[in-house]
Amino acid sequence: MTEPPSGTHPRVSREHVLHLLAQMIRIRRFEEKCAELYTQEKIRGFLHLYIGEEAVATGVMEALAPDDAVVATYREHGHAIVRGIPMTKIMAEMYGKQEGCSHGRGGSMHIFDAGTRFYGGNAIVGGGLPLAIGLALADKMQKRRRVTACFFGEGAAAEGEFHESLNLAALWKLPVLFVCENNRYAMGTALDRSESETDIHRKAESYRIASQAVDGMNVVDVEAAARQALAAVRETGAPHFLECRTYRFRAHSMFDAQLYRDKAEVEAMREHGPIKRLTEWAEATHFIHAGDLERVEAQVAEEVDTAVAFAEAGTWEPLETLTRHVMAEEARP
């Protein structure tokens, strides 16, 4: 399919298109490797893959400033990678090694990184929303002009914490960018089986939060919408809500047999995959040239290999450290 960026889009350059593509490919290949490592039992626990949804994290993160904060869910490898946490540290965390970004305490669902203001990996559906409110409140009270981006699935919209948090954000005029990753399923529950109002962004409107739905399979659209939303948040200090309509191509987690949806549906959606779509469009518009893709793939393959080697070479935390990081280690004043 061919679709030039519409009027509201920022001007895209060859360099930028290649960059977006590379970011999405980094997520995709990293996660494909994770799935493989999972079957080899190198990675254990819950593993939730983001494959199919790469355009959302990529587009939003592109628009964030380095000192903005990110609050994510258990499906957060993509967010962590494009936020700039080294793939090596993420992979080592998946292995449970002490070189991992959470020293093996978090695993796949709890990636944290103070350096990039990445406030986790939260495995409680809806649990990250209040946290995002608080981070934004701290910025507001300390008169810092930063934004907190909060990612969550459409399943979270059924939780009380979603509604409480949207209300507070609007009431207190907090600089939060809510990013709903609507992939249509909460585990095996389709949206229309769990919500009376399936148009999630309208829920935000009811709290008087500026809100829009965007094609979450189109990274250029997501980036454009995120840029506009973030500009508005920075300008007004008020929250903004982006519903990104997306789809996950893989099972909810590695334990999911996907009995709740048709294989044909998944196949049809794959045809609209964000990487495929950007690639085809960029080729048609000559933004990318012969050999570009191969070069990106080779670079990414090398990065993933390095990450795996780093994780393999990583070491286990000594058992004596079991009870570390429960309370602060610095002496209390």
Place this chain on the structure above:
Amino acid sequence: MSAVETTYREAVRAAIREAMLKDERVFLMGEDVGRYGGCYAVSMGLLEEFGEERIRDTPLSESAFTGAGIGAAMGGMRPIVEVMTVNFSLLALDQIMNTAATVRHMSGGQFGVPVVIRMATGAGKQLAAQHSHSLEGWFAHIPGIRVLAPATLEDARGMLWTALEDPDPVLIFENALLYNMKGQMAADAGPVDIDKAAVRRAGDQVTLITYGGSLFKTLEAAEALAKDGVAAEVIDLRTLRPLDDATIMASVRKTRRAVVVDEGWRSGSLSAEISARITEQAFWDLDAPVGRVCSAEVPIPYAKHLEAAAIPQVPGIVQAARETLGR
């Protein structure tokens, strides 16, 4: 320094006020803390003094505003979150347990949550089951948080500042019956230790271990026992997590008998934990099984006589202490 007359309520208020004056990052947030002056009138007058930014009324959204306190703490503020009563804190349990208590560990030590969460606890005002429970023992079960129960005016005044300086989440349980308690307190009463239990009365025949609202009943019981020639030592735990084993065991080794007085239910309670620790650490020093006085295993009833019968009272404490002495 001279002593001044004050109430527990005023002591908590003074502590909040002082913390707000000392540190710009401190703010108070909760339901009705501002315009209304606090459900127990603790924050009366603070809105006028500090304004709406720092004395922040919240909607009835226990989970979101507790979580917002956690996020704000991670963002560099020093929030005091007030939850009206422990009963309502259950709506915020997810945030307290799954976020505040876990973030430091899950992040491998990268992020701490220096939030203080205060709430009222306890029965005795005929408010029936949904406003009268004592669930601090549940919270004391959770690694990653500190749990305080100030019983005295000095602790009500002093614990808050120490808690605010703590790099980890601190929960402060204020027994609702204590707010009206009057007494003398040093005019310059300041921060107090939050690591140690306190021996509130010395004795060498039986150790009575308690905290919060039950402290004064236990002291009364000790007084009654003294008239009977029994010298009871009374320990005020002050900190329910982490427990100060050293103070408890030192006393039990001396008296060789112990009774735990706890307004929580007996099954799976803090009293059970303390009793087990005494058995583990001081079994060979004991002359009698550890006794317990807890709430009856019923939701706290409304009718005054039933309510009184449901929670620990002086005669029950006296009797339990006597039983350890075989009298």
